[in-house]
Amino acid sequence: MSPLPLATLSGSFAVTLNAYLYLAAVLFAVGFFGVLLRKNTLVIYMCLELMLVASTVALVAFSRYNGVLDGDVFVFFILTVAAAEVAVGLAIIVALFRRRQTVQVEELNALKN
Amino acid sequence: MSDLLFHLFALLVVACALGVVFNKNAVASALCFLLSLVGVAGLFVLLDAFLLAVLLVLVYAGAVVALFLFIIMLLDMQGGDRKRFTKSTILSSTVAAGLLVTGLVSFATHGLVETADPATVKIVGSSLRAYAEQLFTVYLLPVQIVGFLLLIAMLGVIVLSKKFEGLEDVK
Numbered sequence: 001m002s003p004l005p006l007a008t009l010s011g012s013f014a015v016t017l018n019a020y021l022y023l024a025a026v027l028f029a030v031g032f033f034g035v036l037l038r039k040n041t042l043v044i045y046m047c048l049e050l051m052l053v054a055s056t057v058a059l060v061a062f063s064r065y066n067g068v069l070d071g072d073v074f075v076f077f078i079l080t081v082a083a084a085e086v087a088v089g090l091a092i093i094v095a096l097f098r099r100r101q102t103v104q105v106e107e108l109n110a111l112k113n
Numbered sequence: 114m115s116d117l118l119f120h121l122f123a124l125l126v127v128a129c130a131l132g133v134v135f136n137k138n139a140v141a142s143a144l145c146f147l148l149s150l151v152g153v154a155g156l157f158v159l160l161d162a163f164l165l166a167v168l169l170v171l172v173y174a175g176a177v178v179a180l181f182l183f184i185i186m187l188l189d190m191q192g193g194d195r196k197r198f199t200k201s202t203i204l205s206s207t208v209a210a211g212l213l214v215t216g217l218v219s220f221a222t223h224g225l226v227e228t229a230d231p232a233t234v235k236i237v238g239s240s241l242r243a244y245a246e247q248l249f250t251v252y253l254l255p256v257q258i259v260g261f262l263l264l265i266a267m268l269g270v271i272v273l274s275k276k277f278e279g280l281e282d283v284k
Contacts, residue, residue, distance in 0.1 A: 015119045017228040020156070023123045025220065027130055029213040034134035036206035042139055042185055046146050049177065050130055053153055056165075060238070064160040067234040073247050075165055079172050080259045084266035086177045090184050091273040097188050 020061035027054035041093055041103040045086075052082055115159055122159065126152035139185045147178045162238040 031054060034047030056075045063071025097103050129152060132145030150173045157166035237243050248256055 014116050015159075015231075017231075018225050019119065019123075020160070021226065022217070022221070023126065023156075025213075025217050026127055029210060029217065030127065030130040030134060032213060033206055033210040034130075036209055037134060037202065040139055042181065042188075043133070043142050046133055046142060046181060049173075050133060050146065050149065053150065053169075053173070056169075057153060057156060060157055060160050060162050060165060063238060064162065064236075065228045065231055065234060067237060069237045069243055069247050072162055072165060072238040073244065073252055075162075076168070076244070076248070077252075077255060077259055079165075079168055081262065083172050083176060084263050086180060087270050088266050088273070090180055091270040094184060094187070095273050103188060 017061055017065040021058055024054045024058035024061070027051075027057065039105050041096075041105060041108075044105070045089055045093070049082065049086065052078065118155070119159055122152045122155040125149070126156070140182065143178055143181045143185060146181070147174055150174045150178070160238070161236045164241060164244055165238070 028051050031047045031050035034050065035044050038044050038047065056078055059071040059075050059078075063069065063075075093103055096108070100108065102108070126149050129145045129149035133142045133149065136142040136145060150169060154166040154169045154174075157163075157169060
């Protein structure tokens with residue numbers, strides 16, 4: 001069964017698994033940097049999502065280069081959980097904004113002292 | 114050909130990720146995030162995971178980024194950050210990112226993974242049938258649990274965004 005003619009697209013590629021892992025690591029690092037640097041809760045949240053996407057890139061690459069499906073199925077679950085997580089997280093941010101009129105993390109210090 | 118495409122998509126992904134981090138405007142950040150996700154979907158196509166590429170675009174680019182944009186415009190934060198970063202913020206995030214880069218370099222020098230030539234590996238992730246078989250045999254319990262998780266998340270969001278009468282808000 002040949003699913004799609006597109007599958008021949010990657011017939012002879014020289015890109016190694018390590019290249020994908022580098023990319024995933026760099027993407028994860030950029031997301032992590034954003035989480036530490038930014039003060040807007042929404043942008044921090046976007047950077048967290050970026051880190052999640054970086055992990056999915058690594059999983060799909062591992063799955064492809066080892067000829068197994070488990071990594072792909074795991075990414076399937078990650079996508080589902082991420083969608084639920086974003087919905088809940090943004091609802092929390094909206095509730096927070098409603099109460100405190102701000103989403104800047106340096107002003108959200110109610111637990112300080 | 115796909116070598117070139119990999120570099121193109123990788124560049125797009127990383128550049129747009131940097132755009133998410135360094136844009137002052139939250140809306141521009143969200144649009145950079147969208148472009149970055151499109152690049153990741155392209156990488157998934159290069160890895161023969163067509164279903165995941167489509168799902169990524171549908172779920173992330175379609176639903177998640179739309180939700181982000183909706184919330185950003187709803188909250189109306191006058192263009193993102195207003196205060197400058199303090200020195201300690203810049204220092205600590207640079208140190209942390211430096212540690213990550215060190216980890217990356219050590220991975221490059223010591224942790225390279227030996228893999229077979231992808232042309233010789235059987236492509237399993239490109240057929241929808243394989244996913245269906247896995248999801249409804251081996252991963253049936255996780256599918257059920259994820260279904261409940263989505264239900265709980267939906268209920269949680271409703272509870273979080275509803276205003277309850279008679280409850281005193283703690284300021």
